[in-house]
Amino acid sequence: MSKPQPKANAEGGGSSAQQIPGRTLGLSIMCLMIVFVAAWMTFQSRQQEATVVASAEALASVTGLRSDAWYLPDEPLLGFVKIPAGTFTMGSNPALDRLAYENERWSSARRQGSVELADFYIGKFEVTLAQFWNYAQENPTLADKIPADVPGNIPITNITWPEALGYARWLQGKMESSPNTPEELRSYLASGARISLPSEAEWEKAARGTDGRLFPWGNMPSMEFANYDSSIPLPVGSKPCDQCAFGLQDMSGNVWELTRSPLQAYPYTVDDDTANLAEDALWVMRGGSFADGVGNIRAAVRGGVDPGVRNNTIGFRLVITTL
Amino acid sequence: MAISASSKQHSRNNRPSTAGQLGSGLGAFKFPFALSSLLIALSFVPRIQGNTTLVWSFWGAAAALLAWQAYLLVNSKNKNEERVFSILLRPQHYIQAMVQFSVYAYWGYYWRPVYDHAWLIIGQLLFAYTFDMLLAWSRRREYSLGFGPIPIILSINLFLWFRDDWFYLQFLMIAVGFMGKEYVRWQRDGRSSHIFNPSAFALGFFSLILIATNTTALTWGQEIASTLTLAPNIYTYLFLVGLVVMYFFSITLVASAAAITLFGISALYSAGTGVPYFLDSEIPAAVFLGLHLLITDPSTSPRTPLGKTIFGMLYGLGVFGLYTLLGSMGSPTFYDKLLVVPLLNLSVIAIDTSVRSIHSQALLNVWRESWFGGRANLAHMSIWIVIFASMSFLGKTDSMHEGDSLPFWEQACASELPNACSRMLQLEASYCGDNAAWACNEIGAHYREGKITESNEELSLAYFSRGCELKFQAACLNLLDQDLVAREVPHELDLRLLLREGGQNLMSASTQELYEKACDHNWAFACESNRSQI
Numbered sequence: 085m086s087k088p089q090p091k092a093n094a095e096g097g098g099s100s101a102q103q104i105p106g107r108t109l110g111l112s113i114m115c116l117m118i119v120f121v122a123a124w125m126t127f128q129s130r131q132q133e134a135t136v137v138a139s140a141e142a143l144a145s146v147t148g149l150r151s152d153a154w155y156l157p158d159e160p161l162l163g164f165v166k167i168p169a170g171t172f173t174m175g176s177n178p179a180l181d182r183l184a185y186e187n188e189r190w191s192s193a194r195r196q197g198s199v200e201l202a203d204f205y206i207g208k209f210e211v212t213l214a215q216f217w218n219y220a221q222e223n224p225t226l227a228d229k230i231p232a233d234v235p236g237n238i239p240i241t242n243i244t245w246p247e248a249l250g251y252a253r254w255l256q257g258k259m260e261s262s263p264n265t266p267e268e269l270r271s272y273l274a275s276g277a278r279i280s281l282p283s284e285a286e287w288e289k290a291a292r293g294t295d296g297r298l299f300p301w302g303n304m305p306s307m308e309f310a311n312y313d314s315s316i317p318l319p320v321g322s323k324p325c326d327q328c329a330f331g332l333q334d335m336s337g338n339v340w341e342l343t344r345s346p347l348q349a350y351p352y353t354v355d356d357d358t359a360n361l362a363e364d365a366l367w368v369m370r371g372g373s374f375a376d377g378v379g380n381i382r383a384a385v386r387g388g389v390d391p392g393v394r395n396n397t398i399g400f401r402l403v404i405t406t407l
Numbered sequence: 408m409a410i411s412a413s414s415k416q417h418s419r420n421n422r423p424s425t426a427g428q429l430g431s432g433l434g435a436f437k438f439p440f441a442l443s444s445l446l447i448a449l450s451f452v453p454r455i456q457g458n459t460t461l462v463w464s465f466w467g468a469a470a471a472l473l474a475w476q477a478y479l480l481v482n483s484k485n486k487n488e489e490r491v492f493s494i495l496l497r498p499q500h501y502i503q504a505m506v507q508f509s510v511y512a513y514w515g516y517y518w519r520p521v522y523d524h525a526w527l528i529i530g531q532l533l534f535a536y537t538f539d540m541l542l543a544w545s546r547r548r549e550y551s552l553g554f555g556p557i558p559i560i561l562s563i564n565l566f567l568w569f570r571d572d573w574f575y576l577q578f579l580m581i582a583v584g585f586m587g588k589e590y591v592r593w594q595r596d597g598r599s600s601h602i603f604n605p606s607a608f609a610l611g612f613f614s615l616i617l618i619a620t621n622t623t624a625l626t627w628g629q630e631i632a633s634t635l636t637l638a639p640n641i642y643t644y645l646f647l648v649g650l651v652v653m654y655f656f657s658i659t660l661v662a663s664a665a666a667i668t669l670f671g672i673s674a675l676y677s678a679g680t681g682v683p684y685f686l687d688s689e690i691p692a693a694v695f696l697g698l699h700l701l702i703t704d705p706s707t708s709p710r711t712p713l714g715k716t717i718f719g720m721l722y723g724l725g726v727f728g729l730y731t732l733l734g735s736m737g738s739p740t741f742y743d744k745l746l747v748v749p750l751l752n753l754s755v756i757a758i759d760t761s762v763r764s765i766h767s768q769a770l771l772n773v774w775r776e777s778w779f780g781g782r783a784n785l786a787h788m789s790i791w792i793v794i795f796a797s798m799s800f801l802g803k804t805d806s807m808h809e810g811d812s813l814p815f816w817e818q819a820c821a822s823e824l825p826n827a828c829s830r831m832l833q834l835e836a837s838y839c840g841d842n843a844a845w846a847c848n849e850i851g852a853h854y855r856e857g858k859i860t861e862s863n864e865e866l867s868l869a870y871f872s873r874g875c876e877l878k879f880q881a882a883c884l885n886l887l888d889q890d891l892v893a894r895e896v897p898h899e900l901d902l903r904l905l906l907r908e909g910g911q912n913l914m915s916a917s918t919q920e921l922y923e924k925a926c927d928h929n930w931a932f933a934c935e936s937n938r939s940q941i
Contacts, residue, residue: 105545105546105547107589107590107592110542110545110546110586110589110590111586111590111591113586114583114586114587114590114591117579117582117583117586118583118612118616121576121579121583121613121616122616122619122620125576125616125617125620125622125625126620126622244872244876245875245876245883246871246872246873246875246876246883246886247872249872249886249887250868250872253868280887344887346880346883357884358884358893360880361880361881361884361893361895362880362895362896362898363880364878364879364880364898365875365878365879365880365882365883366878367883390878391875391876391878391883392875392876392877392878
């Protein structure tokens with residue numbers, strides 16, 4: 085057996101050149117490894133973003149939505165409904181509503197209050213997966229929030245309060261500049277209106293109308309018009325409710341809906357919204373969800389949610405408002 | 408300091424001890440086979456089983472090593488060649504490894520992910536030993552089995568780890584380090600020697616790739632650089648363990664020249680501008696670690712005393728310059744300490760040649776051994792001890808640093824001191840990343856106002872969103888109304904994050920302690936709150 089050569093001869097010179105391999109091959113392999121790592125890291129980081137967005141593409145294949153208008157409903161005002169200006173009764177009267185919670189009382193002296201609001205538009209349906217997916221295509225960091233194996237007309241959930249607002253801002257930017265926006269909405273936006281989450285007053289007026297009803301359809305609970313006491317959210321509009329106030333769908337049940345109002349004691353006033361900055365943020369959500377009982381799907385119920393919370397029972401709908 | 412196996416600079420304390428040839432013939436293959444098998448076995452521990460990519464990384468690395476062994480085995484058989492290894496224990500390897508181990512132990516005590524990383528380090532060691540041995544055999548060399556790979560692996564892991572989903576790149580990084588040592592060589596003083604410090608070579612190349620592909624997030628690099636200070640008195644600790652290495656291996660001139668240069672120019676900058684150069688320290692702790700353990704390999708640093716001093720000074724200047732360069736490119740600044748080492752390794756021959764060309768005996772004799780009774784290294788160490796003690800006494804090491812205080816930066820920014828506003832934004836972004844909601848709101852407000860930085864509504868909304876998700880009400884209101892800039896003083900949880908001074912855990916501090924500390928940091932609202940309680 086031949087003994088290994090001493091190291092002094094190891095660099096390929098002289099008579100040992102045939103026995104001691106040169107460095108060229110090793111150097112080449114090393115350089116190839118470095119190039120491979122650089123290429124692989126670049127490819128992987130781009131691929132990851134692309135895959136996440138593409139995986140949700142199937143969501144958009146839902147009938148009744150306009151692909152040329154951000155997958156909003158194929159309706160004259162893209163699913164927005166005008167709520168006329170005027171006053172409505174806010175809060176609960178325990179004498180009429182035995183399920184009322186204490187935080188629905190207007191003040192120590194009064195059970196309910198009267199609130200006046202200007203005109204505004206509110207979405208007939210909750211914001212859906214397909215609509216949010218359309219937004220996420222331009223914001224890849226959100227793409228992994230969208231499940232790929234459910235229908236696109238299921239309400240979007242598991243998004244935070246800032247993400248819901250982000251969608252509203254994005255849609256406003258699109259609608260302001262697109263010829264596909266109905267003229268009525270475009271001129272309203274041009275007059276200074278903005279797309280946002282509803283305030284809790286806007287939400288409650290839209291839900292119960294001006295006649296003070298307990299549920300959007302009347303004073304008695306009904307599983308015919310709302311998805312509650314169940315295990316999953318349904319596609320928006322699955323419980324048609326023509327008799328509901330302003331013809332809005334799923335205002336009760338299906339998913340809780342985020343609002344732009346901080347949770348604080350009644351009486352309700354917009355001026356209070358900027359008070360209490362020292363306290364942790366807690367925002368009002370309304371309407372109850374598929375997982376709630378009848379007590380939580382009443383139009384006056386007020387839930388509170390941390391702005392960073394993601395939950396499969398919480399979604400949102402939008403308003404176009406001047407407030 | 409990752410000292411290579413070919414280092415021949417031995418003092419009387421670091422002679423290698425040899426146990427003779429241990430394995431030879433085809434039987435020698437049992438050893439790398441056992442190590443590869445251990446690598447596979449290690450993949451079954453829960454820490455590694457918890458991530459599929461990690462498991463496949465271990466299996467892939469082991470498979471590659473086994474295939475390589477099989478090739479060498481067949482080749483050896485066909486050509487009737489022997490593959491040999493023998494034991495060679497070098498003090499510079501095992502002393503270095505012990506020092507590095509002690510740093511891991513101390514740091515990990517205060518930052519748990521270090522201990523969680525232990526299994527992965529063991530896996531890398533198994534890989535490194537096998538790879539190094541097979542590389543030597545592929546070159547038909549006898550392999551010297553000792554502690555050589557340990558300081559290389561420990562040194563790499565003190566600065567960069569890939570996250571679990573990308574861990575196969577860690578194995579590739581190690582492979583590149585060892586291949587760089589084997590293949591990238593030059594003739595120095597009549598001998599073939601490797602140009603680059605193996606760990607610094609791998610770290611440098613991979614740092615460049617991470618910067619170029621903007622994929623730093625695939626690593627723990629940022630966390631590693633910023634969590635060293637979670638260990639109390641880390642500077643003093645590193646200084647003390649550094650003395651051990653200095654005593655045995657005469658690296659005092661390199662390390663101390665680097666440290667003194669950085670302290671010096673940092674102090675000059677601070678005196679000239681009124682703000683510290685590095686945000687919250689005179690020398691970042693990770694750089695202080697680097698100058699003790701990354702640049703002090705005798706094989707890849709100059710051999711003359713004056714050369715070592717220049718080498719250390721150049722490291723200090725290099726880190727200083729790269730910090731600004733990387734910052735201005737928008738890249739993470741923690742790469743500064745890594746990128747400069749390969750460049751310095753390339754310059755050692757030039758440095759040595761320049762020093763030897765000096766004809767001034769007076770200058771060269773400054774370092775004459777006889778001046779110190781033949782104990783020059785001890786004399787250098789004494790000077791370094793005095794300097795470090797002075798720096799500590801002046802509060803420039805482990806004490807609270809003025810740059811730790813956000814009100815200091817707010818004041819400096821308001822006074823338009825150089826770079827103060829950009830540093831304040833940098834600091835606020837860092838605190839926001841640590842989930843301090845107040846900082847997210849502040850930086851969002853700056854981007855919305857456009858007074859101290861260019862207005863950027865998109866960035867502003869991103870920061871407000873983060874602040875709002877962390878329940879900071881002002882940030883939520885700023886999200887709702889794009890014409891608004893709502894501000895609020897830090898909440899209690901924010902203070903627990905803002906007042907850590909790089910290292911302290913304030914999560915269990917009482918509210919009173921917290922406000923007293925905030926007042927020490929010149930938070931006016933906290934001082935008022937304290938006064939009102941009194």
